[in-house]
Amino acid sequence: MRKGRLLAVLVVLGVAASMGAVVPPAGAQSGSVPGVTAKQILVGGIAGVTNPTGRPYQDSFKAAQAYFDKINKEGGIYGRKYKVAANLDDQSRDSKNLLNARSLVEEKKVFAIVPMVTQTFSSAQYLADKGVPTFGWNIQADWSKGKSLFGEKGSYLCLGPSCITLSPNYIAQKEGAKAVGLLAYGSSPQSADCSAGQENTFNRYGPKVKFTDRSLSFGFSANDISAAVQAVKDNGVDFIATCMDVNGEVNFAKALRQAGLTNVKFYAPEGYDPEVLKSLGADLEGFTFVTDYVPFEAASTSKGMQEFLAAMKKAGINPSEHALVGWQSAMLLNEGIKQAGKNFTQASVVDAINKITDWTADGTRAKVDWTTAHGPTAPNSTGCAAYIQVKSGKFVPVYGQPGKPFVCFPENPYPATLDTPTIVAPGQG
Secondary structure (H helix, E strand, C coil), rough: CCCCCCCCCCCCHHHHHHHHHHCCCCCCCCCCCCEECCCCEEEEEEECCCCCCCCCCCCHHHHHHHHHHHHCCCCEEECCCEEEHHHHHHHHHHHHHHHHHHHHHHCCCCEEEEEEEECCCCCCHHHHHHHHCEEEECCCCHHHCCCCCCEEEECCCCCCCCCCHHHHHHHHHHCCEEEEEEEEECCCCCCCCCHHHHHHHHHHHCEEEEEEEEECCCCCCCCHHHHHHHHHHHHCCEEEEEEECHHHHHHHHHHHHHHCCCCCCECCCCCCCCHHHHHHHHHHCCEEECCCCCHHHHHHHCHHHHHHHHHHHHHHCCCHHHHHHHHHHHHHHHHHHHHHHCCCCCHHHHHHCCCCCEEEECEEEECCCCCCCCCCCCCCCCCEEEEEEEECCCEEEEECCCCEEEEEEECCCCCCCCCCCCCCCCCCC
């Protein structure tokens, strides 16, 4: 593992002690540990607070702070309490994301980046080269660029025409779909690649893809999609899978209904959020969402999820996916430090996390095996997801069993069919 990092060279141990720096044991790391003093662990966050979807990425900052507050109230970790140096908005821009990362590492001297929740992760290689423990929302393939990068669902994500994405196919089959349409944003390579992977999977497992459009743009109008709506009608499409934000999906669904197509169902990769349901209401009817964490409506199956929801309520934070990512990211950092021991370094924390084989974030998510979760191929023997549909204006978990919300399939190798999933409880899979 590459261990490049910013180090302040210490001349004598007395100088280190007078500065409050932590001196690691012989052979662990020469020099001070960035962001760590005898009483403090300095961290910083980056999020696309300014983003084209209008989603509350900043809630990840608040939730991470809530978890740090919890640990600090309990006395901290090894006598040290967490302090957030800065939470920065990268404005969903590549250049800003990298500049923010450099600021936190080179100017603020943070120990770790917690959280990283953004549509762009251009700083991935820089942070990996520096060996900075980084925790956040894995929606980019960049998370697999280094062993110090930890996405909430693992650090492997396959995007592209050779990839397999089982959830849309499983939903389509469960809903009895016969003809599939695929939608993506042409202005987003990530969206287009995701859609290509969906098409590859439908070609493998069915149902048949009858229509694709990967040329849509953010904020499209009814006129922009008139041809696509007609293509859905002409091809008898009864199921739409997208790689778009929930606003784009809702706008397309409205256009279909206005054209008299009222029975088309949607796979929604984004938008499972009580506030989204409150604002969009009936427009989400017939949408199925997918999570790799315990649905909030199934919190009774997970003490960890109950604790998260209680903490969010106390802090006045909406319990969204972005908030949960912040909470889980802070939790994983804390667990890594705990496992590394009181003389921890950035490298030892990274090594400690990468030895964890059963990470479930206190039972709030499906299991991650960090010995394999960085890729570069489908890392786990199984992949698990929970499914939630909007029915009569409410989120309702589906396809699972009482106390067992997760539906799991083999991923390495992939199954021959999607007929026999394993249904498991939180913390399993």
